[in-house]
Amino acid sequence: MNHVSPRATYLHIPFCVHRCGYCNFTVITGRDDLVEPLLAAIATELSWLDSPCPVETLYFGGGTPTYLSPTHLSTLCEMALKWHPLVSGYEWTVEANPGDLDLEKIDVLAAQGVNRLSLGSQSFRKEKLTLLERDHSADDIRKCVELCRQAGITFSLDLIFGTPGETLAQWQTDLEQAIQLEPNHISTYGLTFERGTQFWNRLQHKELIPVAEELERDMYLLAIDMLTRAGFGHYEISNFARPGHRSRHNETYWSGRGYFAAGPGAARYVDGVRQTNHRSTTTYLRRIQQGRSPVAEEERLDDVAKAREALVFGLRRIAGIERTSFEAQTGITLETLAGDTVRRFVDLGMLTDDGQRIRLTREGLLVSDALWPELL
Incomplete structure (x- = not known):
């Protein structure tokens, strides 16, 4: 494998208003006092690069990056660009929650150069959003889409299918409403019950009943058929894009190329070494403040392991x-x-x-x- 400097960077912002019952990501709630210390810690971690490393794609994930105030969002953008300046033709994606994205925040993002938002819409149906413990409405999604259009920022919609009690017709309506908003990209994910989440606990107590496996299959196939008919190319198991609008950042992962990362729980892959930072935001902060490495796991891949990963990631892509x-x-x-x-x-x-x-x-x-x- 060639040893070249990665051309992609991921920054993890763990803050959320609330941890949704199905979520197994690195998230922290009710700790606004940690926002400024965390931004300072990420700045410190980035500075350990010693010199700026230009990248083609930059991705802010979470958590909810747009939970940050406009001022803090601006600070985050500026420190990311200081250490990872973007080359011409870049893609800069920020994950956003339709419930907290407003005109002031999107203006900050647009002014900094963000050109793509990934909206965690999940559904347009009130009952399903309530079940998923989401704090936004279908109208919030539509308002966010309009803000994106006004700011000249392209957008992707995330949708979840296979929620308890959901019918094929209800899923079809979600897909229809997503298509009507004319996004350039849609990601669809079957609901999973991850050990350690509230949904997992509710599943064990029979409070939640998963949809039948056959129905979940039908929902996935319906998404493929409807989205391809609507002009989206199915290019990865869960991802659909209009021509020229694939997620270039995620294609870095699927093609086995290296990437930088910073923030709690963030994973990087540089020179054949995969490292994952500690998932606890407070532990991550403490280690950075003490001048210690935040890395909790490290794996050096030999050529066979790299090839096996390339095989699996490559098969996730529809082109194979x-x-x-x-x-x-x-x-x-x-x-x-x-x-x-x-x-x-x-x-x-x-x-x-x-x-x-x-x-x-x-x-x-x-x-x-x-x-x-x-x-x-």
């Missing part, structure tokens, strides 16, 4: 993996790495293989999470 480019990227042939497994999945109807390229079939897309452990 081209054999010669895979060998050029990893130094290992697909046949050597996983020939028998690939043939077995082809026989099972999960993969197609035309001799040049392997890719997931429609059936493979539906069960992809079950395939990855066998390839890794």
